[in-house]
Amino acid sequence: MDLSQAYASLPGDLASTISLLVVALAGLGLVVFDAFNNRHAATPWIAGLALLAGFVFEVMHISGPEELVYYNMMRAGGAASFVNALVLGSGVLTVILSVPYLKKIGHNVGEVYAMILFATVGMLVLGSANNLVTVFVGLETMSICLYILTGFVRSGSGSSESAFKYFLLGAFSTGFFLYGIALLYGATGTMEISAMRAAVEGGGSVLFWAGVALLLVGFLFKVSAAPFHMWTPDVYQGAPTTITGFMSTASKAAAFAALILILHVALPAERWSGVLAIFAVITMVLGNVIALSQSNIKRMLAYSSIAHAGYVLVGLASGSTAGYSGALFYLMVYTIMNIGAFGVVALLEWDNKEGSEQTLDSLAGIGHKKPILGWTMAVFMFSLAGFPPLAGFLGKWAVFAPAIDAGLVWLAVIGVLTSAVSAYYYLRVLVVFFMKPEDAQSGAHETTFAIPRSSAAVLILCVVLLFVFGVSTSMIDLTQGFFDSGITAVTLP
């Protein structure tokens, strides 16, 4: 084959994925830069600006047409841009929150930012993949960087322990995933997601469905759905807090986006809808019920993040385009709320330098002493619990309404009941922040710390976005549009 002919589309492909290039090159550049200028103040700026540039690029292409690039290996524009923008936006906010946090815990090293960039590259590939190979490459790039990010605080035993756990279990799930891909290839003779549907039309062989099952296990592990959630609490608790915020949002969004694409394009809904509904129930019940008994705020948020994976699965279980678009919308809302919540936790934790040992009760009365932290946290908690007029409510609406429309009323009932359970532990945070009198022990903590302007700005931005997306429905319209037109829609028979 003539190579000059083969890459005729290359310039166009590169132009469509500028964000990926910018972030990848910035990551490589940072590694070199950091080798000569250790802990240079410009490092986070380079990372942040690269992510921001990518974010702006993707936002500009969200309403553009969706296209296939790199010989159908990836998608660009439209739904892919939406997910990429989500990942990049989460990255930008994480970098801004991380700078003061990492300085305070004494680990403001350049590799962290390089790793955030590389993890983002993996998520971008995953979120815009159109082929099982690209899905796998993206997933692994992302995961390996996240293992490192979890464990880079080498002095703390919690961090290393959780990184090791994450790595072992993650490697195991990767095995499932890869084996699933192999079986699917054996059954269908193709790796391309959109081509797979033709092979399923006849009903699919045992080989095919075994492959789907293994693939699903891999995905459910990555999105921390029960019963594959065991790693989540330990990892989220042990990792540096701002990184936890990043992991719990961006990686989940990217993995769910790939899962949505595979479900929507390759697999007929009636076959797996019930299975996903069952996983959704287990995940919602388990996440919310266990979160009730947590005394550590990070661990509680970890279980809450499991529960939220369950809500997204409700959207997927409905098997309709409204359900998928609702799930995408939910992921966006969830990203905003969780980045904010972990941002607040990071600021508080840095205050008493207790790291992962922090219990909820040590924060009694903090809401009155630090009104910015208190009231922004109140918004995040109410939004996570799904109260209108915050975006968390509209998100739940967007996933539960399609489920009811699809006849899964029982699933929606279980969903809303577990979310009533969740209100208890979210509100308990506010009880501690605002209503508990400060006891002698917590009074001993130094609470005169200053809140960095950059962090305050991020928190306020998240609050404003939650109000805007709680009232404006333009985003639901947008995500629905991805499935009404464009490649994602066209590939459906």
Add this chain to the structure above:
Amino acid sequence: MNIPFLTSIVIFLPLAGAFLTMLARTENAIKWTALGVTLVTFGLSIGLYLGFDPAVSTAVTPQLANISSSWFPGQFDIKYFVGIDGLNILLIMLTTLLGPIVVLSSWTYIGKNLKPYYTLLLILQTGVTGVFASFDMFLFYIFFELTLIPMYFIIGIWGGENRIYAALKFVLYTLVGSLLMLVALIFLGYAAGDAVNAGVFTTDWYTLVSYNMPVEMQGWLFLMFALAFAIKVPLFPFHTWLPDAHVQAPTGGSVILAGVLLKMGTYGLVKFCLPFFPNAASDYAMTFAVLAVIGIIYGALVSRAQTDAKKLVAYSSVSHLGFVVLGIFAFNTEALQGAMIQMVNHGISTGALFLILGMLYERRHTRDMADYGGIATSVPVLTFFMVLSVLASAGLPGLNGFVGEFLILIGSFKSETLASPVLIALATTGVILAAVYLLYMVYRMFWGTLDNEENANMKDLNKRELALLVPLAVLMIVLGMMPGPFLAKSEPAVQHLLEVIETKKAIGEAGVTAATEVVLPAQISE
């Protein structure tokens, strides 16, 4: 006077005021901003009252309506739709009236963290007004839930000893009910959309009313809606959150809770449960009436047993709202009219009782009736208002409480749906019991010998306290002496509603299983 968007202004002005209080710097600025905003809101709501003409209220859209249908994307027919009709005008007036009164009552009661308190109070008012004014179920739901957040903080931060427990219990009880209602609402929206709205999901109240749901589907949807409202009312046996919330809340919180928040439950039953699911509603009418009567008697007996004055008044709400629920499920004009006016009356008289108990608490820092005694001689003016409110609450003829209870009792006595004179006779004992426990409270606290030094030195009402009690006292007398003008505001709407319910019930009973559009009676559809 014709102000555009008046309804929306009345709803959202307090919210705008909440932003102002957030920016205010001194404590006085915060208080005066809150007072000013609530007073202006009340002034504007008088415009709604005058602008509303009950004679034409039976047209298909409400009056003074503000509609914007571009809110939601095309696959959902969800609108911003607020307006005034005969069912909500009095409740909106009650809400805007209680606004400045609650602000004034908190003037010295709230000593710490003033800024969030007044901000939340104003947000709460927007939520409550929005609940009553919404003609779109989705919008209604948003306002309904919006009231939970400020109330949670008001009880939890500024409440009494056991405030955290009370605040959480209040939110979780309400939340379980309202989330189940949300599921039912989404289901209803799709079903109605398929049948009468060209397949487009809808939450428009008029569209939902015009949808004639097959009888076999109505049952569980009705129960899910009714559960949410029964918890809010609260109907026995869902009332256990109420005493906790009432007793622990600061005075302002208790007044709003008793005055208007509970009415969201009874209003919801009237406005949504009955017309959406008429067959199921009349099937379950007897169940609800029995629960209401149990609530009337049980609430009264438990009230009698209290030593804490605030708890006594809290349980009296269970009893009084039992009458409202009884009136709602009697399905005739007298009883429903009685229920409508009783909602307002209960807000006024119980609101006044909570205000006065709050004033006493501010002076003596105790709610135990045993700590008082004979204070009629030390605070004669306060005693006058207390006795007036107690008599109004107990239903003395000539005062407002009598009107509602009397209408409800005669209405439900001749009700064809309930058809159980024994039950109504039992309910009537509630009126007597009300006099027993309320007068017992007055006897213990105000009469007798003044043997406590602290009680003897108590100061009587100051001008601020007088200013907030006088309007309520005047209303008690006016509503009691000439309820006609007020009843006239809601009468056509109530009749219209009952006619629609009758029509829909007949269609349902005729066994039209396929969903068909209701033919509204000629005189009301145009």
